[in-house]
Amino acid sequence: MTAENRAEHGTGHALGHGTAVxxxxRQEARRRRILDASTRLASRGGFDAVQMREVAEEAGVALGTLYRYFPSKIHLLVAVMQDQLRHLHTTLRKRPPAGADPAERVAETLMRAFRALQREPQLADAMVRALIFADRGASAEVDEVSRLTTAIILDAMGTGQPTPERLSAVxxxxxxxxxxxxxxLSGRSSIAQVKIDIETVCRLIRGSA
Structure with a gap:
């Protein structure tokens, strides 16, 4: 048995799930296919459309192999959200926000993220529902979503090492x-209201130097 097969079929952490190895x-390419397949299914049908067997078929992997990478549908969709946030972060670094101060830049960044999600509402709903349903077993994955979101906000601020007060504001x-x-997503708020709320909360940055 090869080292790759031992990694997939042996005991221990699932691949890409808290493992230090x-x-x-080949494993990374397989993981990429799984994430892409999950994204396509979620984009077409939302949370309920992402079923592990369908993901495995769409990605061209065995069902057992899929579970080695992602122990549950929740782990999988939270990983999709991580993937989307990394893509957003890369895009923002190539085309950073142009606001006059940190509060404006963060508000612009978050609204750009909202508009991207607005273009894929089924995918957005699937990812957010996964975060809501995640239990302690997926805490590491959820923490990574928070870390990536924090990194995006801090990059938009562009003010160097943040103070404890600014980290609280973030x-x-x-x-x-x-x-x-x-x-x-639940239809209880419009994009216009979201913009007002985001711009309001981002003003906290101005008072947290």
Whole structure:
């Protein structure tokens, strides 16, 4: 049995799930196919359309192999959200926000993220529902979503090492962003209201130098 097969079929952490062992090139390509397949299914039919058997078939992997990479549908969809956030972060670094101060830049960044999600509402709903349903077993994955969101906000601020007060403001902004996303997806809030809420909470940055 090869080292790659031992990694997939042996005991221990699922691949890409809390493991310290880096993936081989083939394993990374397989993981990429799984994430892409999950994204396509979620984009077409939302949370309920992402079933592990259908994901395995769409990605061209065995069902057992899929579970080695992602122990549950929740782990899988949270990983999709991580993937989307990394893509957003890369895009923002290539085309950073142009606001006059950190508060304006963060508000612009988060609204750009909202508009991207607006183009894929079924995918957005699937990812957010996975975050809501995630239990302690997926805490590492959820923490990574929070870390990526924080990194995006701090990059948009562009003010160097943040103070403890600014980090507190960033946490409040994150909470507001996620709450606004949930209310928008449920039809209880418009994009216009989301924009007002985001711009309001981002003003906390000005008072947290």
């Amino acid at each position: 880096p993936l081989t090139e 946490r409040v902004i994150e909470h507001t962003w996620h709450s606004a996303l949930i209310t928008w």
